[in-house]
Amino acid sequence: MPKKAGLCEVDYEKKFQMSSQIRAGIHIGVLVPFTNTNLEPDLTLMRPPDCTLHCQRIGGYDAEEVPGSDQMSKLGTFDISHDLAMIAGARPDVVLYGCTSSTLTLGPEFDRDLALKIKTGTGAVSLTAAGSLVSAIQALKIHRVGFSSPYVGNINEKAGNFLMQNGIETVKHAGIGRDLDCYGQGELTPDEIYQLALKADSPEAEAIILSCTDMRAVEVIEKIEATLSKPVVTSNQAMMFCLCRKLSIPYHPGLPGRLFDYL
Numbered sequence: 001m002p003k004k005a006g007l008c009e010v011d012y013e014k015k016f017q018m019s020s021q022i023r024a025g026i027h028i029g030v031l032v033p034f035t036n037t038n039l040e041p042d043l044t045l046m047r048p049p050d051c052t053l054h055c056q057r058i059g060g061y062d063a064e065e066v067p068g069s070d071q072m073s074k075l076g077t078f079d080i081s082h083d084l085a086m087i088a089g090a091r092p093d094v095v096l097y098g099c100t101s102s103t104l105t106l107g108p109e110f111d112r113d114l115a116l117k118i119k120t121g122t123g124a125v126s127l128t129a130a131g132s133l134v135s136a137i138q139a140l141k142i143h144r145v146g147f148s149s150p151y152v153g154n155i156n157e158k159a160g161n162f163l164m165q166n167g168i169e170t171v172k173h174a175g176i177g178r179d180l181d182c183y184g185q186g187e188l189t190p191d192e193i194y195q196l197a198l199k200a201d202s203p204e205a206e207a208i209i210l211s212c213t214d215m216r217a218v219e220v221i222e223k224i225e226a227t228l229s230k231p232v233v234t235s236n237q238a239m240m241f242c243l244c245r246k247l248s249i250p251y252h253p254g255l256p257g258r259l260f261d262y263l
Contacts, residue, residue, distance in 0.1 A: 025050030029092030031083055035063045035182040036214040039098045042236040048249045054090035056083050063182050084121030092124045094243055098213045100129035100235045101151055104159040125246050129213050132238035134166045139262045140231055142207050146200035148174040149211040150185040174200035186214040193217050197224045207231040221257040231258040
C-alpha cells in the first residue's frame, strides 16, 4: 500500500519552495576578521527577508596580541585582493567590511578609499563598519556622542579623531578597563556591554556609540535605550541600517533600536 503524504512532508515542500525564493534574493557579502565570532550571528538576527549572507574571513593580524592601533592598522592595510575575488564569487549586491577599529585608526580618507577598493573589486555596494557608524549618527542628526568600546586607549583616541573629522564630537569615552585580546573582546557578555554603555553616558551625549563588530552589543540596544532615553548605535547595527538604506529595504521585525526609525 503506497504511503500517503503526511503533514510534515507537505510542510517540508512549502519550506523548500520558500527557501528557493529567498535564495534568489539579495546577496550580502561580509568580510570578517578571522577571530570574529559575533558579526555573523548579529547579521543573522537582523537579516532582512529575501536576503542571504555570504562570508569571507580575512587575516593580517596576530590573534594572540592585544589589538592596539598598530595591530589594527596592519589589518586595515592588509592585502585583501584574494578575499575580494572569493567574495565576488557569490555575486553580492553589497559587501560589508566587518572591522571598525582597522579603519578608525587610519582615518576617514583611508576608510573611503577602502570602500572604493571593495566596490571596484566586487562590483557591489560597499559599506565599512566605521563609515556606517558615521552615516548612522548623521542620519540621527546629532553631533555629540558618548563612545564606548573594548579597545585599548590609543584606538579610542584615534576613533575620536575619526569622528571629529566627520563633524561628530565625542563628549565622553568609556573603555572596558582592561586590555583584551581579540578573543577576549568577543567573549564580553551582554551585561558587561550594557554597563559599558552606561559608563559612556553624560548629559551632553545625544547618543551612545558601541564600537566593535565582535561585541554582543546588538542584543542590549533596546535595554540601553530604555535606560538612557537616547539612541544607541553599534557597529553591526549601523552596517545593517546603511545596507537597508542603500538597497531601499523597508523596516522588518528584528531591527533593534531607534536608529531604524530613520529608514
